[in-house]
Amino acid sequence: MAFATKNRQLLSRIATNDRPGENSPYFEGWKAYDSNPFHPTQNPDGVIQMGLAENQLCFDLIKKWILKNPQASICTAEGVDKFKDISIFQDYHGQKEFREAVAKFMGRVGGNMVTFDPNRIVMSGGATGANETVMFCLADPGDAFLVPSPYYPAFLRDLRWRTGLEIVPVDCNSSNNFRITRAALEEAYERAQRLNINVKGVIIANPSNPLGTTLDRETMRSLVSFINEKNIHLVCDEIYAASVFSSPRFISVAEIIQDMDCNRDLIHIVYSLSKDMGFPGFRVGIVYSFNDLVVHCARKMSSFGLVSSQTQYLLASMLSDEEFVENFLKESSQRLAKRHRVFTHGLEQVGISCLKGNAGLFSWMDMRPLLKEQTVEGEMELWRVIVNEVKLNVSPGSSFQCSEPGWFRVCFANMDDEIVEIALDRIGKFVRQGKEEDVAPKKPKRWQKKLHYLFCCCR
Amino acid sequence: MGLPSRKATCNSHGQDSSYFLGWQEYEKNPYDEVKNPKGIIQMGLAENQLSFDLLESWLAKNPDSAGFKRDGKSIFRELALFQDYHGLPAFKKALVDFMAEIRGNKVTFDPNHIILTAGATSANETLIFCLAEQGDAFLLPTPYYPGFDRDLKWRTEVEIVPIQCTSSNRFQITESALEEAYQQAQKKNLRVKGVLVTNPSNPLGTTMTRDELDLLINFITDKEIHLISDEIYSGTVFSSPAFVSIMEVLKDRNHENTEVWDRVHIVYSLSKDLGLPGFRVGAIYSNDPIVVAAATKMSSFGLVSSQTQYLLSAMLSDKKFTKEYISKNHRRLQKRQSKLVLGLEKAGISCLKSNAGLFCWVDMRHLLSSNTFEAEMELWKKIVYNVKLNISPGSSCHCTEPGWFRVCFANMSENTLKLAMQRLKLFVSSITINSQSHQEFKNSRRKARTNWVFRLSFQSFHDREQEER
Numbered sequence: 001m002a003f004a005t006k007n008r009q010l011l012s013r014i015a016t017n018d019r020p021g022e023n024s025p026y027f028e029g030w031k032a033y034d035s036n037p038f039h040p041t042q043n044p045d046g047v048i049q050m051g052l053a054e055n056q057l058c059f060d061l062i063k064k065w066i067l068k069n070p071q072a073s074i075c076t077a078e079g080v081d082k083f084k085d086i087s088i089f090q091d092y093h094g095q096k097e098f099r100e101a102v103a104k105f106m107g108r109v110g111g112n113m114v115t116f117d118p119n120r121i122v123m124s125g126g127a128t129g130a131n132e133t134v135m136f137c138l139a140d141p142g143d144a145f146l147v148p149s150p151y152y153p154a155f156l157r158d159l160r161w162r163t164g165l166e167i168v169p170v171d172c173n174s175s176n177n178f179r180i181t182r183a184a185l186e187e188a189y190e191r192a193q194r195l196n197i198n199v200k201g202v203i204i205a206n207p208s209n210p211l212g213t214t215l216d217r218e219t220m221r222s223l224v225s226f227i228n229e230k231n232i233h234l235v236c237d238e239i240y241a242a243s244v245f246s247s248p249r250f251i252s253v254a255e256i257i258q259d260m261d262c263n264r265d266l267i268h269i270v271y272s273l274s275k276d277m278g279f280p281g282f283r284v285g286i287v288y289s290f291n292d293l294v295v296h297c298a299r300k301m302s303s304f305g306l307v308s309s310q311t312q313y314l315l316a317s318m319l320s321d322e323e324f325v326e327n328f329l330k331e332s333s334q335r336l337a338k339r340h341r342v343f344t345h346g347l348e349q350v351g352i353s354c355l356k357g358n359a360g361l362f363s364w365m366d367m368r369p370l371l372k373e374q375t376v377e378g379e380m381e382l383w384r385v386i387v388n389e390v391k392l393n394v395s396p397g398s399s400f401q402c403s404e405p406g407w408f409r410v411c412f413a414n415m416d417d418e419i420v421e422i423a424l425d426r427i428g429k430f431v432r433q434g435k436e437e438d439v440a441p442k443k444p445k446r447w448q449k450k451l452h453y454l455f456c457c458c459r
Numbered sequence: 460m461g462l463p464s465r466k467a468t469c470n471s472h473g474q475d476s477s478y479f480l481g482w483q484e485y486e487k488n489p490y491d492e493v494k495n496p497k498g499i500i501q502m503g504l505a506e507n508q509l510s511f512d513l514l515e516s517w518l519a520k521n522p523d524s525a526g527f528k529r530d531g532k533s534i535f536r537e538l539a540l541f542q543d544y545h546g547l548p549a550f551k552k553a554l555v556d557f558m559a560e561i562r563g564n565k566v567t568f569d570p571n572h573i574i575l576t577a578g579a580t581s582a583n584e585t586l587i588f589c590l591a592e593q594g595d596a597f598l599l600p601t602p603y604y605p606g607f608d609r610d611l612k613w614r615t616e617v618e619i620v621p622i623q624c625t626s627s628n629r630f631q632i633t634e635s636a637l638e639e640a641y642q643q644a645q646k647k648n649l650r651v652k653g654v655l656v657t658n659p660s661n662p663l664g665t666t667m668t669r670d671e672l673d674l675l676i677n678f679i680t681d682k683e684i685h686l687i688s689d690e691i692y693s694g695t696v697f698s699s700p701a702f703v704s705i706m707e708v709l710k711d712r713n714h715e716n717t718e719v720w721d722r723v724h725i726v727y728s729l730s731k732d733l734g735l736p737g738f739r740v741g742a743i744y745s746n747d748p749i750v751v752a753a754a755t756k757m758s759s760f761g762l763v764s765s766q767t768q769y770l771l772s773a774m775l776s777d778k779k780f781t782k783e784y785i786s787k788n789h790r791r792l793q794k795r796q797s798k799l800v801l802g803l804e805k806a807g808i809s810c811l812k813s814n815a816g817l818f819c820w821v822d823m824r825h826l827l828s829s830n831t832f833e834a835e836m837e838l839w840k841k842i843v844y845n846v847k848l849n850i851s852p853g854s855s856c857h858c859t860e861p862g863w864f865r866v867c868f869a870n871m872s873e874n875t876l877k878l879a880m881q882r883l884k885l886f887v888s889s890i891t892i893n894s895q896s897h898q899e900f901k902n903s904r905r906k907a908r909t910n911w912v913f914r915l916s917f918q919s920f921h922d923r924e925q926e927e928r
Contacts, residue, residue, distance in 0.1 A: 007721050008749055010652065010685065015589040015753035022756065059536040066527065066535060075518045075770060076526055083518065084511040090578075090736040125577050125761035126542075132760050136614055137467045141593075162588055162614070162757070200464075231461040266461050280542040281765030283577075297467035301614070304584055305577045305761035309737030314766070 019161040024153055029383075029393040038391070040418065048423050051393040053209065053361045054414040055243065055278040057335040058328060062277070065324050072317035074310055082313065089309040092302045094123045098312040101319035102286060106271060108325060109242040110252040116288065122298045123312075124285035125305025127239045127272035131158045131203075133305070134268055134287055135165055137297045138233050139200040144168045145235070146188050146202045148180045150364075150400035150407070152209045152237075159203065168192045168199065171403050174366075177355060178211055180204070180219055185226050201233030201266075202226070207240040207250065210400050210409035211364050212357030214244055220256045228262040235268045242276035242329055244359040245337035257290075264290040273315065275361060276332075282311045336361070336413060339420070343412040346424035350431040361413035365394070368406030370434075379405040390430045392423055466614060479605075481839075481849040490847070492875065500879045503849040505661065505817045506870035507695065507734035509791040513784050514733070517774060524773035527766075534769075541765040544758050546575040550772035554742060557775045558727060560785065561694045566706040574743040574754045575768070577761030579691050579728035582741040583610045583655075585757045586724055589750050590685050591617045596649035597687070598640045600624050600632050602820075602856035602863070604661045611655070620644040620651070623859050626822075629811060630663055632656070632671050637678050653685030653722075654678065659692040659702065662856050662865035663820045664796075664813030666696055672708040676719065685722045694732030694785060696815040697793035721747040729771065731817060732788075738767045792817070792869060795876070799868040802880030806887045810866075817869040821850070824862030826887065835861040846886045848879055 008016060021027075029051045038046035071078040074086045089095065099118040106116045124130035139145065141164030147155060149169040159165055170188040172178040185202070192199045202223065206215045215223075227234040236253040244250040257267055269288040274280035284307050287298045319325060344354050344363055355364040371378040376398045383396040386408075397407035412420060462468070481503050490498035522528075527535040541547065548570065555568035576582040591597065593616035599607060600622040612619055622640040624630040637654075644651045654675060658667045679686045688705040696702040705723055714720050725744040730736035740763050743754050775781060799819055803810055811820040827834040832854045839852040842864075853863035868876060 006683075007718065007747060010590070010683065010722065011747075011749060011753070012588060012590055012592045012595075014592065015749060020753075020756045054540060056536070056540065059539070062539070063533055063535050070526070073526065075524065076522065077519065080515055080518055083515055084508070087511075087514075087735045087737045088506055088508065090730070090739070125581075126759075129760045137463055140464050140466070143464075157756070157759070162760075233461065263461065274542075279539045281539050283542070283762050283764050291463070293463055293467055297463065300609070303578075303609070304581045304614075306739050308739050308764035308767040310770070311764045311766050 014162055019157060021153065021156040024156075024399045027153075029387055029395060032387050033393040036391075038419070038422075045391065047387065047391045047393050048419060048426070049393050049414065050410045050412070050423060051395045052414050053275065053411050054280065055275055055332070055336075055361050056414050057339065058278060058332045061324075061328050061331060062318075065318060065321070069317060069321075072314050074313055086309045086313050089312075090306065092123070092299055092306060094121065094302075094307070095309065095312045095316055097316040097320065098307075101316045102271075105319045105325060106241075106252075106286075106288070108329065109250070109276065110255060111249055114252055114254040114258065116254065120288050120290070120295050122287040122289075122295060123302045123305070123307045124287055124298070125307075126274060126280070126283045126285040127237060127270055128154070128158050128285065129283075129305035130270040130272065130285035130287045131155070131235075131237065132161075132163065133298050133301045134235050134270060134289075134294075135159050135163045136301060137289075137294045138235070138268070139163065139165050141165065142198065143200045144192055144197045146170050146185065146192070146199060148172050148184070148202075148204055150178070150210055150397055150402035152205060153395075153399045153401075155203075165200075166197060168197060169401055169403075170202075173404050174355075174407075177213075178208075178364075180215070180223065182222050182226060185223070189230065199230070199232055201235060203235040203237065205237040205239070206253070207238075207244060207359035209240065209360060210362060210395070210397075211355055212360035212362055213355065214248055214250050214359050216248060217251055217256070220251060220253060221260060224253070224256055224260055224262050224267075227266055231263070231266070233266045233268060235270060237270040239270065239272045239275050240360045241271070242332065243336060243361060245333045245340060246358040248358065250359070254288075265294075266291070268294060277328075279315075282315070283307060284311065284315065339412050339417075342417075343410075343420060343424070346420075347427065350424075350428045352427070352431070362409050362411040365408045365410050366406065367408050368404070371406050374405055376405050382406075383408070386430075390426050392426060481843055481851065484843055485849040488847075490875065492872075497847065499843065499847045499849050500875060500882075501849050501870065502867045502879060503851045503865070504870045505731065505865075505867050506736060507731055507788070507792070507817055508870050509795060510734060510784065510788045513780075513787060514735075514774075517777065517780050521773060521777075524770050527769070538765045538769050541768075542762065544755055544762060546573075546763070547765065547768040547772055549776065550763075550768040551575070553772045553775035554727075555744075556778075557781055558693075558744075560778075560781055561732070562702065562704045562707065566704055566710060568706075568744055572744055572746060572751055574745075574751060574758050575763045576741040576743060576754075576758050577739040577763060578730060578736070578741040579689065579726050580606065580610050580741065581739075581758075581761040582726045582728065582743045583607070583687070583689065584615065585754050585761075586687055586726065586743055586745075586750075587611050587615045587617050588757060589753045590687075590724075591615065591652040593617065594648075594650060595652045596620045596644045596647075598622050598637070598644065598651060598654045600630075600636070600656060600660075602630070602662050602853055602858035604657060605851070605855045605857075607655070617652075618644075618647075618649050620647070620649065621857055621859075622654070626811075626860055626863075629665070630660075630820075631668065632674060634674055634678070637674070641682065651682065651684055653687060655687040655689065657689040657691070658705070659690075659696060659815035661692060661816060662818060662851065662853075663811055664816035664818055665811065665820075666700060666702050666815050668700070669703055669708060672703060672705055673712075675705070676708060676712065676714070676723075679722060680719045683718075683722075685724065687724050687726060689726040691726065691728045692731050692816050693727070694788070695792055695817060697789040697796065698814040700814065702815070721745075721750075724750065733784075735771075738771070739763060740767065740771065795868050795873070798873065798876055799866065799880070802876070803866075803883070806880065806884040808883070808887065818865050818867040821864045821866045822862065823864055824860070826890070827862050830861055832861045838862075839864070842883075842886070846882050848882060 099121040103116040103118040144166040271286040273284040551570040596618040851865040
């Protein structure tokens with residue numbers, strides 16, 4: 001209708017621009033899955049979701065705890081006495097027990113090398129809310145943050161959309177296993193300067209999404225010294241901190257700055273329980289800053305995304321249970337390690353290698369040999385075949401702003417063992433079929449495209 | 460470079476206002492019947508604590524939703540993983556049905572047009588982000604909820620221009636006030652994007668009349684701007700006139716699927732009606748698909764916990780429960796409001812006749828030493844520090860007339876309310892009423908030195924315009 005256009009002009013630019021970036025293949029793959037989701041019995045030919053970084057491996061442990069602790073719910077007979085007090089609690093400082101439990105948990109996850117102060121724990125609507133809030137606190141519209149690529153696609157929305165900020169990518173590539181180098185940081189910084197872009201800081205994810213690796217001590221120290229010298233901020237998104245399943249261990253930036261001379265007002269951490277505990281639905285995001293002004297500002301802003309008091313109460317109880325936490329973290333780590341081993345081994349068997357990972361819920365798969373051409377278009381063509389024909393939703397590297405075509409993030413912790421096998425089986429068939437077709441007589445024209453990819457597949 | 464943003468260092472969060480300062484004083488010395496009987500009684504907090512027993516009894520009868528179960532089977536995993544920003548379908552359906560029920564089922568809402576947000580705080584901010592940007596303004600009738608200064612302006616950088624309402628007509632919105640506000644905005648080079656009203660009103664405690672709603676629709680049609688109707692208190696209307704939603708008026712005027720239909724948006728929440736502010740359940744309802752799409756994406760920054768969505772979807776789907784709750788809640792609110800009004804009367808204080816909300820708009824103009832905001836602050840400080848009642852001064856709500864205060868009644872026990880009224884009565888009667896004439900008083904009065912003594916002319920006390928009781 002005509003007035004739709006007129007009304008559209010009456011909306012803000014934010015409402016009508018493309019910054020939420022939901023047209024990228026990262027989200028397109030999800031749509032393909034949503035329209036044809038795999039189910040072992042009801043839809044065995046459906047698309048298997050491997051684009052969703054969720055940790056579904058330890059719900060049995062949590063369920064057991066919940067059954068043993070009915071008082072942690074304010075709705076059960078054992079806990080309903082607390083219902084009124086908790087349901088009216090909307091103080092943006094958050095429940096004291098919740099903050100203490102989260103601070104202790106973060107300390108434990110950091111290997112007990114650091115103690116976190118509960119008074120610096122600020123809530124937010126998931127890490128999504130936390131990252132946006134931190135940006136609002138640290139930068140003004142038009143300012144920029146440096147972000148090492150490849151990076152989590154939704155940063156484009158979370159860091160930029162409503163804040164009006166810009167992202168300047170720091171180029172990392174496979175030549176050194178995608179490590180962040182001082183040279184790359186300097187280059188990105190200078191590039192921004194030349195374009196008259198005011199850089200307010202660097203934001204990293206450690207462990208990295210999509211790489212599935214922890215940052216080593218040297219890189220962390222180099223980062224801290226870089227931002228310190230430039231007097232800009234460092235935001236560390238540590239959302240996967242407890243998803244580290246093999247060495248080297250996770251080192252929080254909080255630990256690094258303990259024996260470094262640096263301006264602590266520049267250091268900020270974002271955390272969440274969505275990945276480590278597997279609770280994305282509960283929207284528990286945390287902003288932890290060493291800068292008092294930022295803590296105060298973020299706390300006021302947390303009004304826009306507080307954690308439900310019902311949830312705070314449950315999790316305060318759960319995370320204060322030290323025995324449970326110890327066991328959970330140990331089991332989770334072991335199960336992730338096993339799953340990672342099975343998956344990467346399965347890929348190796350068919351000649352697909354991954355970046356050596358020690359953390360996260362995914363692998364960074366090297367499909368460069370399968371590309372028709374080493375371009376983004378080549379990557380997208382391969383991706384479409386994988387989604388539409390192999391029926392696996394994996395995430396193409398270009399959606400992570402990776403500068404090298406051919407890398408894919410594939411998640412492995414959001415499914416049962418059986419489905420992992422099915423997925424590996426499908427990949428295996430796809431690769432083997434390619435090898436067979438390589439030596440087979442000429443196929444009809446409609447297979448030519450597919451043949452072209454498979455030709456490059458030999459290892 | 461290493462400095463935080465302007466937002467971090469500026470004052471637009473508005474949290475230095477007296478509205479929040481009063482809370483801080485309360486935090487330092489909170490009343491407790493047993494542990495601190497001389498502490499400050501919190502009457503600045505618009506919470507509904509009257510009907511928890513009804514909620515608790517529902518929980519006792521419905522152990523499944525309490526324990527993450529459906530039909531006896533655990534759905535914990537499903538809930539813990541559910542982060543779809545479209546929200547739990549069962550919850551959205553239950554919520555829109557509840558909203559319709561509150562409106563006497565005179566309007567129905569489509570669950571596909573509702574967006575869940577972390578409280579009305581987030582809903583209002585999100586809507587403003589969708590409808591306006593820096594350089595734009597929204598018109599708001601005064602007095603208004605102090606939190607709007609933060610929610611609508613802080614991170615969005617949008618301005619608020621007040622629509623001045625006065626006691627001369629019970630603070631109702633007039634056409635001339637709307638026009639004047641619009642002109643004011645233009646003078647400041649601000650582009651007016653819409654009007655935002657709270658209906659029922661906070662802090663007035665009154666529902667908007669049909670005439671006012673018609674006026675608003677005419678105005679936004681003429682100016683081609685938006686209307687946001689924050690209906691967070693819609694379930695607290697305890698006496699006539701009945702609540703009339705803007706949607707109902709649009710329907711009655713056959714405005715469905717017209718241009719203006721798409722420019723009216725509703726904000727809702729369960730924080731006041733159900734008394735669950737801690738659960739952070741807010742909602743935006745819009746007929747404009749672009750607004751729905753944009754707001755849905757933005758809700759990623761503040762989704763409602765799936766644990767909470769599940770519990771409340773079960774609760775609100777229980778129609779027997781919602782019917783009982785709505786009617787009992789109304790009765791209790793009415794009873795409690797009457798107690799406050801009576802208590803105030805006994806202290807010689809009147810308030811605006813109200814039929815909704817969790818507070819009264821109290822007229823203490825006659826207690827001011829002068830008709831100024833300084834005098835209002837002076838009086839407010841006495842009430843907070845000496846009478847030990849935290850109430851909200853009208854200036855914090857941007858009221859144009861000094862002497863009005865918002866006093867909450869639903870966040871305490873009956874005994875506590877009784878005590879608060881006793882304290883107030885004592886305070887007022889300790890004021891020495893001077894029987895000399897007003898002129899004599901003006902010539903001879905000396906400035907009050909102690910906290911407890913005013914000198915007021917008996918004449919001027921009675922000359923004050925008395926509001927309806």
